[in-house]
Amino acid sequence: MTGAGGGATITGLGLVTPAGSGADENWRRLLSGVSAAATDPELKDVEVDFSCRVPDFDANALLGRRTAWRLDRFVQLAVVAARQAVADAGHGPGTWDAARVGVxxxxxxxxxxxxxxxxxxxxxxxxxxxxxxMIPMGMVNMVAGYVAMDLGALGPSLVTATACASGAAAIGTARDWLASGLCDVVLAGGTESALTPATMTGLARMGALSVRRDEPAAASRPFAADRDGFVAGEGAAVLVLERERDARARGARRYAAVAGFGAASDAYHATAPHPEGAGLERALRTALADADVAPADVGHVNAHGTSTPMNDLTEARALHRVLGSGAAVTSTKGVTGHTLAAAGAIEAAYTALALCHGAVPPTANVREVDPEVAVDVVTGGPRTAPLDVAVSTSLGFGGHNAALVLTAA
Incomplete structure (x- = not known):
């Protein structure tokens, strides 16, 4: 699948994650390499009793009690992130044609x-x-509906549901809406809050979660030789996307451009990635071609890097085949945990911030990189370097793969 061309510019970021609220707080936490994982009182009777929750999130204070009680937490997080993003972009009901704004x-x-x-x-x-x-609070599509209601966006709205690639797929879809002329502004991103006893037990029964109950803050260690599973997290990210000419015309800040998007299916297994990362390789090559970018031009990859034995190795193989070992690779899930459907959007926002700041955050908790991982994993501390092109990759249950190519504004 290839984007329609023409790119899209990121003019606003909203982040409500285990690393904090807002782009600045998230970026500082990423550079610190300090994990957000901790024992979770809500999971006290669960086999895996730790997670990465959004800290100090008071929905009543942020949204008002009357609004908050009608929304499930995954929607609350998204509405707050969307408000942040729109404010950051200097946009809103008074500055846009609502019928041309999509979600x-x-x-x-x-x-x-x-x-x-x-x-x-x-x-x-x-x-x-x-x-x-119960039904409107639980339905997957309602997050797009509620964000549109909250901000008065009258253009198309929908939810992408490709498991842990959902947020990246949303950004790719938004880019196509802009390129096709369907919208002038799109609020794109992802959200998830599923840190419930049944969900966590299901993930534990699958063998997907780390079992380091005695050291939760060190449990998420992507690409490490001794990784044993992911730490589940929650969060939301919303990006404001516009065509570059429109952003320039109104003098908006431009974080980065979404220059390419690619998606592909493994058609292999319900939960396991293709052993060689074949679907991710196709998605990444498609995204690079879409962006008209050579593999050697990519300076940074924000990898999916879940901290599971299978994912990290197969992803590294695919990255190495396409990009070689020249790109500085990180997985920010060492700090945030795996935020599931929100991950692709959160990590796309982090990739844009890396381009802005010319720095690659470290992969937290990695003492020794798996010797079979043949890419340049950044560990120990942030790495400063001028960056012009970066990639964010996402994989999901069902064999969904997505890749975004971002370029400096």
Missing amino acids: VLGNSLGGTTTFEAQHRTYYGGAPEDLSPL
């Missing part, structure tokens, strides 16, 4: 917090106490 957000699991709570109510013998808002 496309990635999500995978929907309102798990709501569904689990309502399930307990129903099977606890009180079906009459079930919330009449």
